[in-house]
Amino acid sequence: xxxxxxxxxxxxxxxxxxxxDAGADSIYCGFQNATNARNxxxxxxxxxxxxxxxxxxxxxxxxVLLALNSYPPAGKVALWREAxxxxxxxxxxxxxxxxxxxxxxxAETQPDRRLxxxxxxxxxxxxxxxxxxxxxxxxxxxxxxxxxxxxxREIKAEIPCEIETFIFGNHxxxxxxxCSLTNYATGLSTNMDGVCSPAHLVEYAKDDAGNLSTRLGxxxxxxxxxxxxxxxxxICKGRYCNAAQPKGYYAFEEPISLNLSKLLPDLMDAGVTAxxxxxxxxxRAYVKKVVAAFREAVDDIRAGRAPKLADLAxxxxxxxxxxxxxKTKKWx
Amino acid sequence: MQPRxxxxxxxxxWNADAKQDFYARIADEAPVDTVYLGEVICSKRQxxxxxxxxxxxxRLTRAGKRVVHSGLAEVMxxxxxxxxxxxAMQDELEFEVNNAAGLFHLAEGQxxxxxxxxxxxxxxxxxxxxxxxxxHVTVPPELPGSSVAVMAxxxxxxxxxxxxxxxxxxxxxxxxxxxxxxxxxxxxDNCQFVCEEHPxxxxxxxxxxxxxxxxxxxxxxxxxxVNLVAEIPAMAAMGVTDLRxxxxxxxxxxxxxxFDDLRAGRVGAEEASAALDAMDLAAPFSNGFWHGExxxxxxxxxxxxxx
Amino acid sequence: xxNILPEPLARxxxxxxxxxxxxxxxxxxxxRIVRRVAREHPELFERLGKHQRTDFVIDLTDMPFALHxxxxxxxxxxxxxxxxxxxxxxxxxxxxxxxxxxxxxxxVDGDAIFFSRDLVIGGDTEAVVTLRNALDDVEGSxxxxxxxxxxxxxxxxxxKLAARSRTSPTEDAFE
Numbered sequence: 147x148x149x150x151x152x153x154x155x156x157x158x159x160x161x162x163x164x165x166x167d168a169g170a171d172s173i174y175c176g177f178q179n180a181t182n183a184r185n186x187x188x189x190x191x192x193x194x195x196x197x198x199x200x201x202x203x204x205x206x207x208x209x210v211l212l213a214l215n216s217y218p219p220a221g222k223v224a225l226w227r228e229a230x231x232x233x234x235x236x237x238x239x240x241x242x243x244x245x246x247x248x249x250x251x252x253a254e255t256q257p258d259r260r261l262x263x264x265x266x267x268x269x270x271x272x273x274x275x276x277x278x279x280x281x282x283x284x285x286x287x288x289x290x291x292x293x294x295x296x297x298x299r300e301i302k303a304e305i306p307c308e309i310e311t312f313i314f315g316n317h318x319x320x321x322x323x324x325c326s327l328t329n330y331a332t333g334l335s336t337n338m339d340g341v342c343s344p345a346h347l348v349e350y351a352k353d354d355a356g357n358l359s360t361r362l363g364x365x366x367x368x369x370x371x372x373x374x375x376x377x378x379x380x381i382c383k384g385r386y387c388n389a390a391q392p393k394g395y396y397a398f399e400e401p402i403s404l405n406l407s408k409l410l411p412d413l414m415d416a417g418v419t420a421x422x423x424x425x426x427x428x429x430r431a432y433v434k435k436v437v438a439a440f441r442e443a444v445d446d447i448r449a450g451r452a453p454k455l456a457d458l459a460x461x462x463x464x465x466x467x468x469x470x471x472x473k474t475k476k477w478x
Numbered sequence: 479m480q481p482r483x484x485x486x487x488x489x490x491x492w493n494a495d496a497k498q499d500f501y502a503r504i505a506d507e508a509p510v511d512t513v514y515l516g517e518v519i520c521s522k523r524q525x526x527x528x529x530x531x532x533x534x535x536x537r538l539t540r541a542g543k544r545v546v547h548s549g550l551a552e553v554m555x556x557x558x559x560x561x562x563x564x565x566a567m568q569d570e571l572e573f574e575v576n577n578a579a580g581l582f583h584l585a586e587g588q589x590x591x592x593x594x595x596x597x598x599x600x601x602x603x604x605x606x607x608x609x610x611x612x613x614h615v616t617v618p619p620e621l622p623g624s625s626v627a628v629m630a631x632x633x634x635x636x637x638x639x640x641x642x643x644x645x646x647x648x649x650x651x652x653x654x655x656x657x658x659x660x661x662x663x664x665x666x667d668n669c670q671f672v673c674e675e676h677p678x679x680x681x682x683x684x685x686x687x688x689x690x691x692x693x694x695x696x697x698x699x700x701x702x703x704v705n706l707v708a709e710i711p712a713m714a715a716m717g718v719t720d721l722r723x724x725x726x727x728x729x730x731x732x733x734x735x736x737f738d739d740l741r742a743g744r745v746g747a748e749e750a751s752a753a754l755d756a757m758d759l760a761a762p763f764s765n766g767f768w769h770g771e772x773x774x775x776x777x778x779x780x781x782x783x784x785x
Numbered sequence: 786x787x788n789i790l791p792e793p794l795a796r797x798x799x800x801x802x803x804x805x806x807x808x809x810x811x812x813x814x815x816x817r818i819v820r821r822v823a824r825e826h827p828e829l830f831e832r833l834g835k836h837q838r839t840d841f842v843i844d845l846t847d848m849p850f851a852l853h854x855x856x857x858x859x860x861x862x863x864x865x866x867x868x869x870x871x872x873x874x875x876x877x878x879x880x881x882x883x884x885x886x887x888x889x890x891x892x893v894d895g896d897a898i899f900f901s902r903d904l905v906i907g908g909d910t911e912a913v914v915t916l917r918n919a920l921d922d923v924e925g926s927x928x929x930x931x932x933x934x935x936x937x938x939x940x941x942x943x944x945k946l947a948a949r950s951r952t953s954p955t956e957d958a959f960e
Contacts, residue, residue, distance in 0.1 A: 157918065158921055159922060161921065187834070187914055187918065188834070218599060219622065220599065220626070221628040245600070245602075245603055247601075247602025270553065271577075271579045272559075273559055274553065274579040277581050278578065281610075292655075319653055320651040320653050321552065321651070321654065323597060326620040326773065329620050329773055331772060333773075337597070337599065338620070345911035345913075345914040346909060363774075365688065365690055365774075366685055366686045368685065369686075376902055381691075386683060386691070387682075389680075390680070394685050397657055397660070397693070398655075398660075398698075399655075431894050432894040432896075475665075475666075478654050478655045478665060
């Protein structure tokens with residue numbers, strides 16, 4: 147088993163081809179519906195597009211991982227089953243799943259195709275991971291972004307499957323697959339509809355003083371002064387007030403993006419098989435830059451050379467970056 | 479069939495004596511059938527009450543209540559893994575699993591309950607859980623009534639219980655990070671149990687001063703109290719077997735009595751709804767999730783009858 | 786969003802200012818542009834879904850006019866409009882020419898532009914996000930496609946326009 151597999155995002159067929167050409171080993175993507183956790187307008191693949199994408203990737207020795215990582219609400223299970231059946235017909239290399247009913251269906255109907263456990267399943271202990279391996283034959287777990295490297299090493303020693311970790315991109319804070327914040331404000335669910343801060347309910351309002359308010363549904367999730375850069379329009383990235391912080395504060399996290407480029411060798415040494423880059427909603431420009439930079443870094447590490455870390459640090463485009471929980475427990 | 483009333487686990491960090499007094503009053507006065515005991519949110523809080531669980535369980539059982547031990551929602555550290563394993567290994571108390579780590583340690587077919595953190599959103603996952611020994615499942619608070627109806631039908635067919643939260647703040651998110659500690663410039667490991675200062679959660683208001691969320695350690699809750707009293711006739715007709723009241727810093731005995739009067743048919747939904755409104759609680763009520771709308775909303779009772 | 790100005794406008798460039806410019810000569814050219822893009826990139830319009838029928842206003846903040854776009858293939862609209870007489874619209878995007886050009890050709894990341902506030906969006910945010918995501922699926926350069934409609938003069942105009950915004954992150958987009 148080689149380590150350092152680069153798993154890259156694709157929100158459109160063009161982004162998938164860009165990622166493959168930039169050196170991605172695997173690309174993850176989803177259909178244009180609620181079966182995946184990035185069900186955003188104008189994004190994702192029709193069955194025909196996915197079929198073509200799989201052919202494009204396979205011709206260049208890259209793999210396509212189909213995200214079926216939302217939770218079907220009772221009464222709508224058929225949509226997820228159809229997506230799984232389509233995945234087989236289109237010959238995807240693996241499914242990324244979270245719901246146990248979906249996992250069971252695929253394990254029973256396509257026992258030879260790989261199952262990856264999505265971060266949306268929030269399996270953060272060897273016990274939880276071993277449960278999914280034992281019951282559904284999961285081959286890989288995508289770990290939540292909450293563990294330190296020594297903790298990852300300990301988990302690896304106890305589980306009979308591969309580990310994939312996020313190394314770059316948006317920094318998730320809530321336990322994935324357990325967040326109903328968007329649904330509370332908007333009526334659309336991250337778990338059931340694959341939607342987080344749906345764009346049609348995000349509103350930016352500028353007042354006369356030049357302040358920019360971000361609203362999600364009826365709630366103001368942040369307000370920015372004229373010189374401040376705006377934040378990501380999600381509830382967990384907003385600023386709020388209470389008695390302890392009357393002036394307003396980032397109750398959950400500062401605006402910050404995850405960049406583990408410096409930790410790549412340590413992660414490989416800890417037994418991480420695959421590195422995941424976040425951002426199916428980001429542009430081709432982002433995919434191209436980030437994938438190419440990490441491709442070079444991973445190849446350098448494999449060849450025993452020191453990776454060029456400065457290039458990777460520049461990728462966050464002036465935004466603050468963090469190594470989050472991977473570096474220290476103090477993050478918690 | 480008349481649904482049972484349950485009292486969910488105390489989510490907040492109340493001190494041990496306050497919890498003991500609370501459960502003593504529940505035992506004596508609250509018309510609930512089942513009481514869930516145990517720390518669900520934070521393993522750091524467990525030592526403060528764990529040694530009293532057996533005594534409380536005995537007290538409640540004597541009062542005719544069924545007692546269920548609730549497990550942790552988040553399992554990552556050694557002590558949390560051990561707590562999950564120990565729960566599966568004991569046979570004194572019926573228990574509710576809230577993390578897949580707990581499922582791993584169950585013997586083949588060992589009876590257990592499945593809690594709202596386990597994400598049972600559909601009839602397939604429900605059926606899977608039942609093949610592994612689940613006897614009772616509580617659905618996530620955001621699951622709409624249209625899906626609960628499908629689940630209730632499956633649960634009836636499979637002969638297991640199906641529970642829905644009908645009162646109290648909705649859990650909206652959990653995290654590895656403690657937001658209570660963060661608000662006070664501390665980390666989770668050095669929190670000094672600041673969450674104890676907010677027995678009904680720490681407020682998070684928008685920058686325009688509107689009440690929005692509540693923080694309880696690693697958990698984020700709705701500011702509003704879920705109130706599905708008007709929807710209970712529909713739930714009973716669907717086959718929902720258990721109605722869960724989540725403990726808040728309000729007169730929970732009074733709340734339980736209102737729900738009890740309704741399920742027993744002594745009052746109608748409108749009257750029960752008016753009685754809850756008359757309690758004049760500090761937070762507004764919401765029922766949006768049940769109606770497939772934004773969770774914070776309160777949809778008029780008349781619309782509820784259409785579900 | 787097809788905000789590429791053809792050669793005849795480029796001749797006006799040195800005198801561009803807040804003073805009103807005659808927009809009438811632009812209209813047939815803009816229409817030719819949007820038709821050409823629709824012919825060459827039908828997938829772009831499919832991806833827009835219901836927002837094919839959305840009216841967008843694209844405010845080129847360093848130009849003396851804005852654009853009105855309705856990307857509905859059976860009756861495409863792309864026309865120049867005066868800032869003080871904007872048509873009824875559901876969504877708006879405002880930014881300088883170079884920023885919008887970079888967005889058009891996916892040479893810069895839409896998220897990054899917005900959060901730096903180089904871009905201001907108004908109205909139906911979903912429509913703007915959909916448009917951005919749909920544009921992102923177009924390989925090759927729409928700007929190049931359009932410029933080539935006008936031969937060498939068109940390319941020259943494009944390069945001139947791109948160069949006008951000195952501080953833009955996209956100024957090397959055509960190298």
